[in-house]
Amino acid sequence: MSLDFAPGTWLSRLWERLPAWFSWSVFAASSMFSVAFYTRPGNRYGIDLDVYREAAIALFGSSNVYDLTFTPSILPFTYTPFAGLLFQVVRPFPAGAVQTLWAIVSIACLYAVVRAVMPDRLARRSAAAALIAAVALWFDPVMNTMSFGQVNLFIMAAVVFDIALARNRRWSGVLVGAATAVKLTPGIFILYLLMSGRRREAINAIASAAAFTLLAFAILPQETRTFFFGGTGTDPSRVGPQEFIGNQSLHGVLVRWSDAAVWGERVWLVSALVFGLLGLLLARRLDRAGHRPLAVVTVGLLGCLVSPVSWTHHFVWVVPMVVLIAYTSLPLRRRGLVQTAWVLLFLVHPIWFLPTGRGVEFGYGWWQDVVAAAYPIALIALGGWLFEALRSAERASLAGVAVAESVAATRDER
Numbered sequence: 001m002s003l004d005f006a007p008g009t010w011l012s013r014l015w016e017r018l019p020a021w022f023s024w025s026v027f028a029a030s031s032m033f034s035v036a037f038y039t040r041p042g043n044r045y046g047i048d049l050d051v052y053r054e055a056a057i058a059l060f061g062s063s064n065v066y067d068l069t070f071t072p073s074i075l076p077f078t079y080t081p082f083a084g085l086l087f088q089v090v091r092p093f094p095a096g097a098v099q100t101l102w103a104i105v106s107i108a109c110l111y112a113v114v115r116a117v118m119p120d121r122l123a124r125r126s127a128a129a130a131l132i133a134a135v136a137l138w139f140d141p142v143m144n145t146m147s148f149g150q151v152n153l154f155i156m157a158a159v160v161f162d163i164a165l166a167r168n169r170r171w172s173g174v175l176v177g178a179a180t181a182v183k184l185t186p187g188i189f190i191l192y193l194l195m196s197g198r199r200r201e202a203i204n205a206i207a208s209a210a211a212f213t214l215l216a217f218a219i220l221p222q223e224t225r226t227f228f229f230g231g232t233g234t235d236p237s238r239v240g241p242q243e244f245i246g247n248q249s250l251h252g253v254l255v256r257w258s259d260a261a262v263w264g265e266r267v268w269l270v271s272a273l274v275f276g277l278l279g280l281l282l283a284r285r286l287d288r289a290g291h292r293p294l295a296v297v298t299v300g301l302l303g304c305l306v307s308p309v310s311w312t313h314h315f316v317w318v319v320p321m322v323v324l325i326a327y328t329s330l331p332l333r334r335r336g337l338v339q340t341a342w343v344l345l346f347l348v349h350p351i352w353f354l355p356t357g358r359g360v361e362f363g364y365g366w367w368q369d370v371v372a373a374a375y376p377i378a379l380i381a382l383g384g385w386l387f388e389a390l391r392s393a394e395r396a397s398l399a400g401v402a403v404a405e406s407v408a409a410t411r412d413e414r
Contacts, residue, residue, distance in 0.1 A: 009336035011343065012326035020127035027111070027130035034137050035103045038146050039096065046099045049090075049149025051075050053098060056087040059220070066226045078239050081223040082216040083182040102149055109157035110136060110319065116160055117293045117320045119327055136319045140349035144246075144313035152316045155179050156300065159189055160320065163201055164296035173201035177208025181216075184233065185314075188276075188303040189296070195280050196287040196295070236308040245356045248375035249310035250275065256361045257369055272306040275380070279305070282383055285390055294324050298386065305379045315375060318346050321382070330389040331396070338385065345378060 008016070015023070038046070054070040055077035065077050065084060077084070090098045114136065115129035122128065136142055145152045162175035173193065179186035187209070193202035217224040227233045236242060242255045251268045258264025279302035286295035300317035304310040325332065325339045332338070351374050354364070364372060 009326045009339050011336070011339055015128045015131045016122065016124060018127075018131060020124055023124075023127040023131035023134075027134040030134035030137050031104075031107050034107065034146060035100060038103055039099045046095070046102070046149035047071055047073060047075070049099060049102055050095065051077060052079075052083075052087045052149075053090050053095060055084055056091040059084045059088070059223070064226055065223055066230075066232045076238050079183055080181060080213070080216065080227055080233065081220045082212045084223070085216055085219065086182065099149060103146060106146060106153045107133070107137065109153040110142065110316075113153075113157050113160050113320055114323055116165060117297070117323050117327075122327075132319075132323060135343075135347075136322075139319060139346040140312050140352070141315035141318060141346065142313075144311070145316055148313060150313050151182070152313055155182070155186060156316050156320075159186060159300065160293075160296065163189065163193065163198075164293045171204060173198075173204030174208040176201075177205040177210075178212055180205065180209040181212035185303050185307050188280075188306075189299055192280055192283050192287075192295070192299045196284045198287075239309050240311075241359070242309065243359060243361045245351055245354060245361055245372050246311050247309050248304070248312055248315065248351070248373075249307050250305055250376055251308045252310070253369075253373045253376055256364065256372060259362050275383075276302065276306045279383060282387055282390075286386070289390065289393065291328055291330065293320070294328050294330075294386075297321050297324060298383070301379050301382070305376055312349070312351075312375070315346075318342065330386070331392045332385065332389045338382075342378065345374060350374060 051070045055065050055068075058068055058070075059065050059081075065081075069076055090102075093101075111129060111133040114132050115126060118125050118129055137146070141152070144150070158175040158179050163172055176186060176189045176193070180190065190202055190205045190209075193199075193205060213224070213228075232238065236251075240247075242252060243260060244252070245256075247255075250271055254264040254268045254271070258267070279298065283295040283299045283302070286292075286298060297317055297320045301315070301321065304314050304317065307314075322339055322342050325335055325342070350371055354368055354372060361372065370377075
């Protein structure tokens with residue numbers, strides 16, 4: 001990232017000034033402990049990864065993979081047929097080896113994204129990124145991604161390196177299309193590209209998603225029809241109970257608040273459209289103002305907000321946002337306080353202190369409902385904060401132009 005950047009916050013000054021050997025040591029220790037913790041025998045680690053692997057094995061069997069369930073937890077395969085083809089890479093290997101390698105590559109993706117969104121001119125950039133990644137491994141979204149063996153860090157890395165960095169490459173957008181062909185939610189980045197006037201990248205993304213989906217149809221026609229036209233791909237109940245507190249989307253909040261009443265669904269549809277449009281307009285303004293990494297990360301978080309189901313592990317986008325809050329040149333008010341609040345929110349993750357499971361969420365009191373909506377509330381507040389900062393920057397720019405024109409007119413008169 002080569003844009004002008006702010007002087008930072010107390011946290012950024014801390015991770016910049018600590019010795020490189022210390023930062024890399026903390027990263028190594030945190031990474032090794034994380035891998036050992038989540039892959040130890042008897043741990044629940046990798047239940048989603050086990051589903052991917054078992055579904056890959058069953059994909060070319062006699063039954064439609066979407067009619068089956070996997071693992072002792074009896075879970076369905078919820079990703080696209082193209083994703084099933086990609087998961088063939090883990091099919092030949094023992095489950096333990098797959099889990100370990102998956103965790104290592106996930107950590108590498110986390111580090112790569114953190115380093116990519118940091119300013120190029122920053123001293124000790126690599127060491128600082130290592131320290132941030134070491135702490136971020138214990139953010140709630142990252143912990144759950146690691147715990148379940150999820151793909152979120154892979155998706156985030158693909159999108160960031162594809163469209164968030166200031167590189168006008170011929171093939172930009174292709175990885176966004178591939179991510180959309182794996183799971184549908186990254187399609188929101190295609191809307192962002194279209195609204196931001198990045199048409200070539202949007203066309204690449206659409207063509208890529210279509211090509212990979214057609215490839216899956218050519219190889220797995222029955223499964224592709226089932227997923228896209230049989231209701232499988234649009235049925236949120238397949239991924240779990242909507243009221244569960246781990247669903248931190250607007251939809252999950254409204255299901256809990258409305259006791260799953262019909263009016264809650266209607267309010268969600270309207271609110272998702274409103275917040276979705278406002279979020280995309282905000283991202284477009286950020287992009288056009290030269291804050292492209294911030295725009296892309298904002299869209300990633302917007303997808304979590306408006307999707308029908310956003311488990312806490314989908315919110316890995318909070319990690320690059322914490323970094324960008326420190327360095328964006330936008331005139332953000334109290335950026336150090338907001339950054340600290342975000343770090344504490346996702347390190348402490350207060351939502352998990354509430355009782356959960358088996359519909360207990362429907363019995364929450366008002367204060368529990370507020371705590372259970374912590375992530376959506378934080379995202380909406382962030383959007384308003386960024387919008388106000390953009391307005392301040394635009395007003396300052398207009399004032400500067402007016403002053404310059406006044407000075408020029410005065411000189412002309414002389």
